[in-house]
Amino acid sequence: MDLRYSEEYEGFRAEVKAFLADNWPPKGEESQRSQDEQQARFRGLAIERGYLARAIPREYGGSEQPPDVLRGAIIREEFGRAGAPQDPHPPTAQLIPTLLEHGTEALKQRYLPPTLRGDLVWCQGYSEPGSGSDLASVQTRAERVGDEWVINGQKIWTTGAHQADMIYLLCRTEPDAGKHAGISYLLLDMNQPGVDVRPLKQMSGDAHFNEVFFDDARTPADHIVGKRGEGWIVSRSTLQHERNAAGRVAEVRGPFEELVRLAQKSVRNGGPAIADPNVRQRIAEIEGYVASHEYSAYRQLTCDARGESPGPVATMNKLAKTDVCLMMAKLAFDLLGDEGLSAPVSSRDGPPTDSRTWIYEYMNSIAQTIGAGTSNIQRNIIGERGLGLPRDFAAQKNR
């Protein structure tokens, strides 16, 4: 198997690199603008050149390029290396394919262009205090009153709700229907009196998550994605996009190389930590997982290239990637020694240092094994859909 890119693709890579060298990071006058403005302008240019929003029709603000998974992978690799803005961050990112797949023409026309430019930021209102892994048990209610939905209830762990303009959320609209059948997928403006966002402080000192309370919040009747009562099906497609993205390959090799550098710089028993056989053994073990994750991520890329759904492969990759990130962060934490316990962690504590970046990563890598479905849930999916094992007993009981 030859995993190198062909000459044609390497030529394309050179084009992308030249574009990045000219445009990111911003130079001259452009570098004086605010970060948001710089990113929006850069995104606009990259869409014009066909590097971002490639699968999205021009009428919705995309660059409508012919499908080419390898070009897409090269763009992700090079933009990632340059630290350049890519398509919008999660959870905004997952709404885009969901709207394309299930949204009405009016919703696509209205919301896709500003979302792609980065002018409209979304948050995801799925989890509730009693509904995380068992998401179909959501209790937040939406009642149809005239031309509007009126929403009451509570969401939790809502990433970025304090900065979001809009929320896509799951609500119970048919209280008498079965558990999965009574849910609808609604879009709602966060800037209204019926929406109360309360931050949840994390152990790092930052507050990326929130509780969101809805007290007679309102949204127009046509702000529903998919049919009434079919929100469960729509939500599956958002989650699948989230897990597909979570299993991407490029994000593992970079941190591994950083880890090796940290082991070279850290001191243990009077010499570089990397000379310690125990450290070397842990690094070698991790590199094995990094490499196997890379090959498995190529399987996902192959499925994309063939237009096939990656199915359980994407789930495996999400699980493998979050596990390997956790192993790397644990070793880094051990290498940092006392500094790992005392260094400041929050982004408010000044520019990142090696130790702060790794301690934050240590905390964050645990969170990543929970977000978009916990590792246990991924194992259930792999067992049931990948290996054909009997369904999870608890889930069957709750149907």
Ligand SMILES: Cc1cc2nc3c(=O)[nH]c(=O)nc-3n(C[C@H](O)[C@H](O)[C@H](O)COP(=O)(O)OP(=O)(O)OC[C@H]3O[C@@H](n4cnc5c(N)ncnc54)[C@H](O)[C@@H]3O)c2cc1C
């Ligand atoms: C970084 C991050 C970002 C997040 N962002 C968002 C967001 O923007 N919007 C949003 O709606 N939610 C978000 N969440 C919430 C996330 O989706 C839930 O935390 C997750 O689905 C787990 O739900 P829970 O916390 O209620 O845990 P629970 O479902 O109560 O699970 C508790 C434990 O039980 C295990 N468990 C539960 N059921 C089973 C089962 N059937 N089989 C085996 N084990 C099981 C779980 O694996 C876990 O270990 C985010 C979470 C994190 C960590």
